[in-house]
Every structure is written in structure tokens, then in C-alpha cells.
Amino acid sequence: MKTVIIGAGNWGTTLASIFAQKHAVSLWTTTAEQAQSINELKENTKYLKGIALPPQVRAVKKFSEPVDEDDIVIISVPSNQVRSLARELHTTVGKQPLVCASKGFEHQSFKTMSEVINDELPQSPIIVFTGPNIAREVAEGKPTKAVLASKDFAAVKRVVEVLKNDLITFEICRDIKGVELCAALKGIIAIGVGIADGLGLGKNFTGVLMTYGLREFTEISEFLGISKKTIYGIAGLGDLIATCLSHNSRNKKFGYMLAKGINSTEALKKVGMVVEGVQMAKTISELEDLNMPIPLFSTISKIIFEPNGHMPNRFIQCLTHYKYN
Numbered sequence: 001m002k003t004v005i006i007g008a009g010n011w012g013t014t015l016a017s018i019f020a021q022k023h024a025v026s027l028w029t030t031t032a033e034q035a036q037s038i039n040e041l042k043e044n045t046k047y048l049k050g051i052a053l054p055p056q057v058r059a060v061k062k063f064s065e066p067v068d069e070d071d072i073v074i075i076s077v078p079s080n081q082v083r084s085l086a087r088e089l090h091t092t093v094g095k096q097p098l099v100c101a102s103k104g105f106e107h108q109s110f111k112t113m114s115e116v117i118n119d120e121l122p123q124s125p126i127i128v129f130t131g132p133n134i135a136r137e138v139a140e141g142k143p144t145k146a147v148l149a150s151k152d153f154a155a156v157k158r159v160v161e162v163l164k165n166d167l168i169t170f171e172i173c174r175d176i177k178g179v180e181l182c183a184a185l186k187g188i189i190a191i192g193v194g195i196a197d198g199l200g201l202g203k204n205f206t207g208v209l210m211t212y213g214l215r216e217f218t219e220i221s222e223f224l225g226i227s228k229k230t231i232y233g234i235a236g237l238g239d240l241i242a243t244c245l246s247h248n249s250r251n252k253k254f255g256y257m258l259a260k261g262i263n264s265t266e267a268l269k270k271v272g273m274v275v276e277g278v279q280m281a282k283t284i285s286e287l288e289d290l291n292m293p294i295p296l297f298s299t300i301s302k303i304i305f306e307p308n309g310h311m312p313n314r315f316i317q318c319l320t321h322y323k324y325n
Helices: 010-019 032-041 079-089 113-120 135-139 153-163 176-198 202-223 234-245 250-259 264-271 276-290 295-305 312-320
Strands: 003-006 025-029 057-061 072-075 098-100 126-130 144-149 168-173
Touching: 003 010, 010 025, 010 135, 025 032, 032 057, 072 079, 072 153, 079 113, 079 276, 098 113, 113 126, 113 176, 126 153, 126 176, 144 153, 144 176, 144 234, 153 168, 176 202, 176 234, 176 250, 176 276, 176 295, 176 312, 202 234, 202 276, 202 295, 202 312, 234 250, 250 264, 250 276, 250 295, 276 295, 295 312
Parallel strands: 003 025, 003 072, 025 057, 072 098, 098 126, 144 168
Antiparallel strands: 126 144
């Protein structure tokens, strides 16, 4: 038995390193060249520089080896690649559990990642892996907790037994869509915190921002049918706080660059990884048409997407005159 991790970005590589404590891990890369580099250097120099990988991690080009029936498969690719990957997996996986560690939302269909996977692989039990999990911190040996959400208790039990490790402990829940929506929504607030940091507005202002951000986060979450238990759990509030506070948060880095006058396209290039909060901002901005009181989310979305952008000063004005009814 082995763990197959599809996606050799910073999170996939981190999981490979952690889960190799007990047994072999196969880390699937996009190219053979990337796999060769990781195997020779025992390090993913592009996405997780400075973190040595244990010998139990072996990188291979995706689909270059079979997946056995007793393997655990973890999907850790950007959200915009999840559907195409799931289609490719159709002839590769059977009925073994699929663990979705990809966070995000499919804008066109308004579906979460587990729903996208289920569209393409309805025979596979799906377990969502989420929570306050900043990859660099976990890779450096700092402990955290994660949520495994599924309606298939037997599948979760098996996955917990296989993935048990010294750094990440697990909570179990059944609110699959709720934990995924929380994971997607928090990125927008973290972009706002990055803007505040880039403008040098101080921690008092950031405290106000996170308070109003949490109000809108809750407003949207309840509209989408997410339970308060999930909103204020580690998959909701816990992930939100971690993403807003960490200097390793790609959403926060992106917002910081916007405040420094870098346009969205260039900021995304400089971050070097997918910023899921950007895609979710596009989706949530459409809720404004439903007369939902989300002025902060709407302002952040406009800073990101409007031609020539609203200057971050608009962001300051939004919070200065913020009224929440």
C-alpha cells in the first residue's frame, strides 16, 4: 500500500513529506523533468525550497504508474485543474476513497471541488481535507489540525488510520460542502488583510477589517446553508485566522502587491501559485445583485477586477464608512 499524491505544488509536496513517516508516498508531477529533479535533489526547489524530502517519497510523472486498489489517493492540484484531472482518473481509480486537498470553487458551475470530482467519478467515496494548513509551516514541523469531511464513515476511518502522523491531527465531520465553501471564502478576506498591510494601515485597522470581514463571511455562509458549527470551527474561523495572519499566505501576498500598485496579472505571476481567493471573489461579487450586504467583499472584488482598478483608497473609505445592519 502507498499514498498517491497528485500535484507537486507546495501543499502536495508538504503532504508527501508528512505522510511518508509511515509508508511509501508516490508524488505525481506534471512533467518527467520535475519528477527527476525532485528525486535527485530530494527537494522541490520550485515550490518548497529548503525542505528536505524523506527517502520514502518518490516523484513520478502523473499516470506513469498504476494506482492499486488499496492505495490512498490525494488530489492536491489548483481548483481550475480538478475537473480535467478527475476525467483523466476515470480509468485509473476504482472505488477507493479520493481525498480532496484542493481548495477553491468552479465559477462556471458554482460547484465545490468535491462536487466537481463527484461529477466525473461518482463511484468513488470523496473525503475533503481542509483547515488551517499553511503548507510552509507544516513542512517546517509546526503542528496543526485538519478536518476530514465525508458522509462515508468507513472511508474516513480507513484514511485516518493510514494518514495518522505526528504533525496533523484530524477532526471528522459530515458537512462536506460547508467546509469547502468556508475554505474558499476566507481567501477574499486574506486578500483584504494583505492590502491593509501593503498600505501600512496598522493592526488596529486590520482588526476592524477582520471583524467586518467575518460578519460578511458569516452572512454569505448562512445564505449558502453552512451551519454555524462549521463557520466557527477550524475549517471556517480557524482557517480564516491562519490565512490572514500568515506571511506565507498566497492570498495575503497577492493583496499586499495590489496595495503596492502592482496590477492583478503581475501580482499573480509574482506569487507564483494559484490564488484561490481571486477566483472566489469573482463568484461572490455576483451576490451583490441579490441585495446582500457585503460592501467589503464587493470592494475587494472591484480592486481586483475592474479595469484600471479602484485604488486601495476606495478600500479605506469602505471600512471608514462601513455600516452593518
